[in-house]
Amino acid sequence: MIRLKNDKKTVAVAMSGGVDSSVSAIILKEKGYNVIGLSMHLLGLSPVNAEDNGTCCSMSDIIDAKRVCVRLGIPHFVINFEDEFKKNVIDSFTEEYLKGRTPNPCIACNKIMKFDILLKRATELGAGYFATGHYARITHNKNGQYFLLEAKDKSKDQSYVLYNLTQYTLKRIIFPVGSFYKKDIRKIAMDYGYGELSKKKDSVEICFTGSGNYHEFLSSRINGRLPEINRGHIKNTKDEIIGKHDGIFHYTVGQRKRLGISSKTPLYVTKINADTNDIYVGSLTECYGSKFYIKDFNIIAGEHIALLPKMDLSVKIRYSSPKYKCSAAVKNDKINVKFNKPAKFITPGQSAVLYSGMKVIGGGIIDEKL
Amino acid sequence: MPRIYLDYNATTPVDPSVLKEVCSILKNYPGNPSSVYEEGRSARILIEDSRQFIRSFLGANQKDGIIFTSSGSESINLALIGTVNFYRRQNKKSIPHIITTAVEHPAVLNAFKFLENSGVETTYIRINNSGELMLDELLLSIKKNTILVSVMGANNETGTIFPIRRIFEQVKKINENIIAHSDLVQFIGKVDFSLKDFPLDMLSFSGHKFYAPKGAGVLYFKKGLHLDPIIHGGHQERGLRAGTENTAGIAGMAKALEIFEKNKEQELKKISSYGSMFFDMLFSSLEGIRLNGHPVNRLKNTINISIDGVKSETLLFNLDLCGISASAGSACNAGKFVKSHVLEAHGYDRSRIESSIRFSIGRWTTEADIEYAVNAIKKTTLKLRSMT
Numbered sequence: 001m002i003r004l005k006n007d008k009k010t011v012a013v014a015m016s017g018g019v020d021s022s023v024s025a026i027i028l029k030e031k032g033y034n035v036i037g038l039s040m041h042l043l044g045l046s047p048v049n050a051e052d053n054g055t056c057c058s059m060s061d062i063i064d065a066k067r068v069c070v071r072l073g074i075p076h077f078v079i080n081f082e083d084e085f086k087k088n089v090i091d092s093f094t095e096e097y098l099k100g101r102t103p104n105p106c107i108a109c110n111k112i113m114k115f116d117i118l119l120k121r122a123t124e125l126g127a128g129y130f131a132t133g134h135y136a137r138i139t140h141n142k143n144g145q146y147f148l149l150e151a152k153d154k155s156k157d158q159s160y161v162l163y164n165l166t167q168y169t170l171k172r173i174i175f176p177v178g179s180f181y182k183k184d185i186r187k188i189a190m191d192y193g194y195g196e197l198s199k200k201k202d203s204v205e206i207c208f209t210g211s212g213n214y215h216e217f218l219s220s221r222i223n224g225r226l227p228e229i230n231r232g233h234i235k236n237t238k239d240e241i242i243g244k245h246d247g248i249f250h251y252t253v254g255q256r257k258r259l260g261i262s263s264k265t266p267l268y269v270t271k272i273n274a275d276t277n278d279i280y281v282g283s284l285t286e287c288y289g290s291k292f293y294i295k296d297f298n299i300i301a302g303e304h305i306a307l308l309p310k311m312d313l314s315v316k317i318r319y320s321s322p323k324y325k326c327s328a329a330v331k332n333d334k335i336n337v338k339f340n341k342p343a344k345f346i347t348p349g350q351s352a353v354l355y356s357g358m359k360v361i362g363g364g365i366i367d368e369k370l
Numbered sequence: 371m372p373r374i375y376l377d378y379n380a381t382t383p384v385d386p387s388v389l390k391e392v393c394s395i396l397k398n399y400p401g402n403p404s405s406v407y408e409e410g411r412s413a414r415i416l417i418e419d420s421r422q423f424i425r426s427f428l429g430a431n432q433k434d435g436i437i438f439t440s441s442g443s444e445s446i447n448l449a450l451i452g453t454v455n456f457y458r459r460q461n462k463k464s465i466p467h468i469i470t471t472a473v474e475h476p477a478v479l480n481a482f483k484f485l486e487n488s489g490v491e492t493t494y495i496r497i498n499n500s501g502e503l504m505l506d507e508l509l510l511s512i513k514k515n516t517i518l519v520s521v522m523g524a525n526n527e528t529g530t531i532f533p534i535r536r537i538f539e540q541v542k543k544i545n546e547n548i549i550a551h552s553d554l555v556q557f558i559g560k561v562d563f564s565l566k567d568f569p570l571d572m573l574s575f576s577g578h579k580f581y582a583p584k585g586a587g588v589l590y591f592k593k594g595l596h597l598d599p600i601i602h603g604g605h606q607e608r609g610l611r612a613g614t615e616n617t618a619g620i621a622g623m624a625k626a627l628e629i630f631e632k633n634k635e636q637e638l639k640k641i642s643s644y645g646s647m648f649f650d651m652l653f654s655s656l657e658g659i660r661l662n663g664h665p666v667n668r669l670k671n672t673i674n675i676s677i678d679g680v681k682s683e684t685l686l687f688n689l690d691l692c693g694i695s696a697s698a699g700s701a702c703n704a705g706k707f708v709k710s711h712v713l714e715a716h717g718y719d720r721s722r723i724e725s726s727i728r729f730s731i732g733r734w735t736t737e738a739d740i741e742y743a744v745n746a747i748k749k750t751t752l753k754l755r756s757m758t
Contacts, residue, residue, distance in 0.1 A: 036691070075687075075690055075691060077687045077690075079683070121684070123757070124684050124687075124688070124754060124757060125684070125687055125688060125691060126688070126691065
């Protein structure tokens with residue numbers, strides 16, 4: 001029998017080679033799904049560093065994913081997305097830094113690479129469902145409206161990077177590890193005989209910059225291409241020149257180290273002006289703001305757009321930020337966010353994600369304009 | 371799910387009789403063939419008998435060289451690099467020129483690139499859009515310092531057969547000292563071959579393409595030719611290939627050729643008729659498919675087609691899920707489907723290249739396999755076309 005219909009019980013699991021996505025495949029297999037493993041090959045490798053011990057999605061990680069699939073007796077395919085990854089993630093990462101913003105490349109990677117391009121491939125393989133190893137949960141109400149929730153394990157919650165999910169994608173997605181604690185996921189890996197995997201470290205750094213230092217990565221991509229963007233002035237909030245810098249892309253709002261300016265009180269980057277190539281610094285108190293705009297936003301349940309001003313909201317302004325109580329309202333193509341109490345380091349380019357309790361309402365990119 | 375293997379050009383399963391032989395050798399011939407005592411002697415004789423058999427299988431002369439290597443790629447590297455290195459040692463002041471085709475296997479092309487980087491002159495001869503080698507171009511490119519021409523017997527991706535007899539006859543007419551090498555990896559075991567019909571000085575092939583285990587290859591070279599080794603160490607294989615011989619692999623390769631020789635008439639007939647059947651069924655069941663490579667002069671076991679509106683990768687993955695093994699061009703690396711240089715050399719457009727897929731049948735392919743495969747290809751294609 002040739003099965004070619006889109007099979008609702010067939011699930012494609014995006015497998016990075018890490019413990020979370022591997023255990024996702026194990027869980028789904030145990031639940032009786034027809035499981036297909038998919039790995040993205042994102043970074044070109046020269047023969048010299050082909051055995052890099054790298055981060056997410058490196059060659060050795062792909063072999064780890066394949067090993068799990070072979071042992072589970074499920075198919076595994078590696079899809080080469082080097083070009084797509086460069087275009088959609090790496091290049092825009094660089095461009096954003098050149099504009100004086102501080103991007104989070106994981107947002108674009110999840111939105112475009114995983115939940116658009118890879119999900120489409122999964123559909124082409126007849127998979128009605130698509131799973132990843134993210135720590136987040138999905139629910140739906142009686143009306144068939146889908147919602148994204150924080151993970152059960154709050155310390156591992158990744159709902160922040162998933163705010164671009166839509167009703168279309170949420171309907172198809174399964175997050176098998178979202179309702180487990182990380183320690184239980186490691187235990188499952190161990191119990192199923194994947195001892196090595198269960199001990200694998202979490203990937204925390206940006207996967208494509210190598211050795212975790214994005215300055216060198218950016219310099220190598222930028223220098224020579226646009227030499228004139230490099231040098232510029234460091235100014236205080238009174239617009240007085242107090243130092244110089246080697247390129248705005250080395251700086252991020254809230255940065256305290258590597259400023260090269262002596263001062264009695266600690267100085268922080270408060271603002272980056274890409275047009276004038278100036279870095280502004282100030283004291284900690286000058287880093288506080290009470291409102292900002294979000295652009296390029298996504299609201300997961302359409303009905304929430306109108307309800308936003310009436311909702312009890314909080315906002316995360318970076319991956320590891322606390323949730324700040326706030327109010328918000330959609331205004332034209334932006335969301336206007338007001339903190340209940342001023343918060344520090346509102347960083348243009350980072351994503352701001354709105355929550356109502358543990359529910360992700362939506363999010364977008366923090367705009368530089370106030 | 372039962373698997374239907376349609377990728378015999380990538381590698382073949384080991385024939386059960388070969389397997390039996392190999393297991394028995396691994397068990398009963400544990401000695402190092404270079405050792406002076408009983409276990410060494412018996413292993414040595416096994417290897418020399420295999421060498422003798424392969425020599426006669428190829429129609430070679432008693433004094434011609436048969437070197438056992440680890441693979442087709444190693445044989446090719448030894449032939450090309452070994453020849454050039456020897457020549458350069460003898461002719462310190464002269465820069466050698468070597469010629470091959472644009473559609474060779476990477477083993478040849480990358481060995482050429484390697485030599486190119488060390489200062490050797492190279493020429494790559496183009497093909498026309500039917501896959502035919504531009505022989506005039508080849509003959510015109512021959513220079514005073516041309517020492518070697520390497521042309522494959524049959525293309526691994528398209529199955530197109532080059533008329534190597536005519537090609538090398540013409541080459542030899544211009545300069546009979548030019549060394550004629552052929553990569554026969556896809557040829558031996560698929561076509562009736564004898565050196566009596568081909569003016570070759572060197573040829574390379576490997577056992578795993580004709581039902582012997584992976585890890586054994588052969589380089590034939592005519593008496594009087596000189597090469598430098600590329601693997602240095604002991605004196606094995608006349609000092610041309612160091613390393614303890616793969617006794618079981620070598621004897622398995624000879625056994626596989628023996629089986630082929632015994633059944634070749636019947637087998638080649640069967641594969642030819644199944645190949646035609648596969649082709650006819652494919653082309654009658656689907657619109658918008660094109661055959662890649664030469665329409666007539668090709669291996670009958672190989673069908674390389676482009677299917678409009680379907681990406682090779684997606685089709686391959688879907689066929690795998692239906693239990694069918696096929697491939698797109700050469701085996702891919704790190705999931706990267708490198709655009710086939712072979713199809714590119716035909717001048718095909720991008721979409722034709724990106725929608726190409728290769729099926730290659732072999733000894734255990736059945737009519738039912740072909741029917742199932744055609745059905746699956748059809749259904750998958752229609753599904754994928756409807757999704758775009």
